[in-house]
Amino acid sequence: MKFDIVTIFPVMVGAGLAEGVVGRGIERGLLDVRIHDLREHTVDRHRTVDDVPYGGGPGMVMKPEPLMRAVDAIRATRGVPDAVVLLSPQGRLLTQAEVVRLGGLRHVVLLCGRYEGIDERVRQLVATEELSIGDYVLSGGELPALVVVDAVSRLVPGVVGDRQSVDEDSFSRGLLDHPHYTRPAEVAGHAVPEVLLSGHHAEVRRWRRQMALRRTLERRPALLDTAELDDEQRALLDEIRKDEEREP
Numbered sequence: 001m002k003f004d005i006v007t008i009f010p011v012m013v014g015a016g017l018a019e020g021v022v023g024r025g026i027e028r029g030l031l032d033v034r035i036h037d038l039r040e041h042t043v044d045r046h047r048t049v050d051d052v053p054y055g056g057g058p059g060m061v062m063k064p065e066p067l068m069r070a071v072d073a074i075r076a077t078r079g080v081p082d083a084v085v086l087l088s089p090q091g092r093l094l095t096q097a098e099v100v101r102l103g104g105l106r107h108v109v110l111l112c113g114r115y116e117g118i119d120e121r122v123r124q125l126v127a128t129e130e131l132s133i134g135d136y137v138l139s140g141g142e143l144p145a146l147v148v149v150d151a152v153s154r155l156v157p158g159v160v161g162d163r164q165s166v167d168e169d170s171f172s173r174g175l176l177d178h179p180h181y182t183r184p185a186e187v188a189g190h191a192v193p194e195v196l197l198s199g200h201h202a203e204v205r206r207w208r209r210q211m212a213l214r215r216t217l218e219r220r221p222a223l224l225d226t227a228e229l230d231d232e233q234r235a236l237l238d239e240i241r242k243d244e245e246r247e248p
């Protein structure tokens with residue numbers, strides 16, 4: 001899968017791609033990621049990428065032409081992308097469903113904004129969609145772009161070594177994860193739940209499914225409205241809800 005990231009902080013983005021699962025995916029040729037320094041697409045002596053807002057007010061606005069030229073250059077050298085994504089708090093919220101959709105594409109361009117915002121014509125003329133990674137304010141789109149690349153890359157075959165860990169991932173099943181434990185069996189008086197030491201695989205599986213449902217019900221109940229539960233999960237959830245009624 002191909003990603004092109006346009007930014008005024010190429011070193012920061014490069015650092016975010018260099019290690020871990022994404023770094024290995026790039027090294028192994030499963031991911032083709034290029035970083036584009038927006039300033040390379042300026043034409044003035046000062047390499048200006050921002051300007052004062054029309055109508056006045058505080059802060060600066062990202063100029064449209066460098067971004068337009070950057071995407072033109074990507075089209076010419078890397079091919080016509082399937083999506084040009086603008087990262088901004090005004091975008092549609094990034095969910096695992098959006099991640100899966102992007103994972104079905106072959107070539108995605110990510111535009112990172114800085115300053116107070118980006119000239120609206122970039123949305124109209126260059127971006128094909130706008131995504132937000134959450135309802136909080138960051139100082140730029142670089143971290144959101146890295147979030148998108150990370151989440152989408154995990155779905156590219158071979159990038160995550162163990163296929164099972166992708167399929168069983170928390171949100172891929174629409175629920176929160178169950179608790180995890182490793183050695184030692186006791187830490188500061190806190191023991192690992194007995195069932196996990198029992199060797200009863202069916203019991204372990206049932207306990208994990210129960211805990212995932214319990215945590216989802218307690219922490220993110222709205223997820224249960226859209227999660228596709230099987231018969232066993234619906235039965236477990238009914239049990240948990242009855243327990244709650246007895247001692248809330």
Ligand code: 4HQ
Pocket residue numbers: 087088089113114115116117118131132133134135136137138139140141144
């Ligand atoms: N910003 N999800 C403002 C974000 C953001 C987010 C990126 C700050 C764009 C201009 N982007 N710049 N949240 O807060 O995507």
